[in-house]
Amino acid sequence: MSTRNPTDWKSEAMRKRIAGRYAAERRFKFAGLFAVVLSASFLAFLLVTMMGNGLRGFTRTEIALKVDFPASPLLLDPKAITDEALANANLPMVTGTVAKTALGDKADALLSPTAWINIRDAIKADPTILSRTATISVPASTGLDLAAKSKGSPEMEAEVARLKQQGVLSTGFNFGFLTASDGTDPTQVGIWGAFKGSLLTMLVTLILSFPVGVATALYLEEYARKNWWTDIIEVSINNLAAVPSIIFGLLGLSIFLNLAHLPRSAALVGGMTLALMTMPVIVIAGRNAIKSVPPSIRDAALGIGASPVQVVFQHVLPLALPGILTGTIIGMARALGETAPLLMIGMRAFIATPPGGITDPATVLPVQIFLWSDEVSKGFVEKTSAAIIVLLAFLLAMNGLAIYLRNKFETRW
């Protein structure tokens, strides 16, 4: 047996090895940092463009229109302002005439086709203005709006300059965007219809997928015997979670619409289709959460004579709930952003009124975004971005809720 020489920890080779080790560590750190910076910059780019375009979608250009009611061709009795009287007063025409007096010959192109609605509302709010000259804010046309915010046609740019000089141009928050539904004119469209559609669809998805998913997870973890049958179920569920969403759309189309004859493009069918997609995610997250409940808690409960059902519902489920909820919300968030399967079941229709219930025709945020991004009119570009911001805010709120619930229910053992 040869004797080993004592290690020389200070030798040249040793020093080199140490230096090499440190260099490798630095390289690895740098690579990681680079990856983080890269992904962060992509995210920043996305946010900046979205915000740049989208925030404008929440505002609209307004023109302070001076209306001299006594001099206008409006024939209304200030003492008898009814909806019928207003409807018969031919306000659009009157508005056109008034606008011509105030803004010149091209007034028709400057005002939004729906500007008369603001005038009507002003009269309804205060009939006394009919006896004097009033200044009413009305929305500008899409062309003018674009020119005012960014880049429009040369004529409109000139008009903007002129109106600015007159001091009648202003920018206000577009409440209409949050309360209106889809429409044909970009100045009048809103996100509310799609938002409500999304809410209803999510509600259906949650009601269907959460109980079924949790029950499945509980059964598989707590009751099912380990055999080839449960193995097959487990593999199927894992595969189901990876199936492309368009397949679920086709499934929904053939089963819910063609077979069950449920109403087309309704939140109910959308929700059912998305529930199919979300369920595997909830099952997988739920099983992991249930698995992570320490066996000592089960032992403790069994050890003082709790029945298996009591163990599951009084101990395992409450402890697994934060994990299950997190998984559910992640699955729901994925469903919220889903477009393809909903297109398959007809939720791409033009829906101008918000759905009243889950069987009414509805659309959802991502489909709305998809539809607007397809529009020709330039006014829809910023609306698309604005809708994306709404969708992102919705997602952010859901994730925030997930974090809140996790922290609230999390228990240490």
Next chain:
Amino acid sequence: MTQEQTNLTIDNPKMSARDVKVFYGEKQAIKGVSIDVGMDHVTAFIGPSGCGKSTFLRTLNRMNDTVASARVEGEITLDGENIYAPSMDVVQLRARVGMVFQKPNPFPKSIYENIAYGPRIHGLAAGKADMDVIVEKSLRRAGLWDEVKDRLHDSGTALSGGQQQRLCIGRAIAVEPEVILMDEPCSALDPIATAKIEELIHELRGRYAIVIVTHNMQQAARVSQRTAFFHLGDLVEYGVTSDIFTNPRQERTKDYITGRYG
């Protein structure tokens, strides 16, 4: 002499096992154990790791039922009633034969709830006031009352390890069991907390039949009056603790307790 020692029988045993065999799938973990556990004694199970002492303990309240591959043969009786008989309700059995585990495992609930849980699911308390009495009595008996009486609604998991273990003992006591099984109750505790548990076991003796599995021979010597030595699934020797520790009959027992094992 040897036979007499290893088959030490007790008059009027609380629990008694006859030729109990436990299998995990194909593997036999317990190879025919017969033993009596009396009401007046603390019985300690000692033996090297994997000798089957914990497995055997868990057959006494059918905790092995939760392991799908486990199979128990032979007869175990509680007050003369076979606990593996179909007529025996396992939930009730586990209330009558309580268990304290190796790692303190209070529920992540309040101290009060930890104690009240058992009586509640078995319907032992007539009302809130009755439950308060049960909680206080159980905590007092577990030697924990003075330490926690001002914070009954704090989380049980916020207590120290030793307090948690005493809470678990109190939780077991709360359902008024007849037998308490303890599976290495002090292996996760420091010596002071261990001493408190041992003193508690001493105080509980006589009121409950207590069976304790321990790796710590000194602990078995300190807390028990009867000691059973398990080795490779066999009950090698069962006898009066002071005899086992001063004058074991079997060579294997002697080698184990004098530190000559392996």
Next chain:
Amino acid sequence: MAEHTIKAFDEEIDRLRGLIAEMGGRAEAAIENAMLALQRQDKKLAAEVVADDKRIDAIEAEVEKLVIQVIALRAPMANDLRDVIAALKIVSVVERIGDYAKNIAKRVPLIATNKRTLEPIALLPSMGQVAGEMVHDALNAFAARDADLALAVIERDTVVDDFYNSVFRTLVTFMVENPKTISECAHLLFVAKNIERIGDHATNVAEMVYYAATGQTLPERERGADIQPED
């Protein structure tokens, strides 16, 4: 017997046995030398026996210290525990045996001053030899964990007791016949008594050895009566 998993424990037990063997050897030698000194009226040898007893006391102290240490650090169990406790008890007995040998040696000058021959002296060396062998065997039995040898030692106690009775009678008769030797004879009586006590102590050691080896205590036996009435 298999070794302890902790080797240092074995080393300590071995050291304990070594110390007790040495102590036993010294006690045995002290008895032998004391008897020799008595027989030869050798005051110098007697003085050596007295001086050597200090070493026996020192070994006792060392064993006590070691036993306490082993109990505190190793927590001995079963036969180890019995061995260690037996060792502790044996050393205090052997120390007493040493004291008796010293006591005999101290009487040598008192007896030696008288030039008259004391016939009964001739009886004592063989009595001393039996007692010395008992001590020797008892300690050998401890070293070998030999319960049978220990039992043999216990049985031999009656031999020493019989010797003592015979010496007692001889001396009493001698004193009656030679009243002038009463003082020396009284000393010789004490010597005989000391040897008889050594035999008893050797028996005690053997009993401890028996308990250490088997874990059983011996049934209370009929002890040889110290004094038998003359008939």
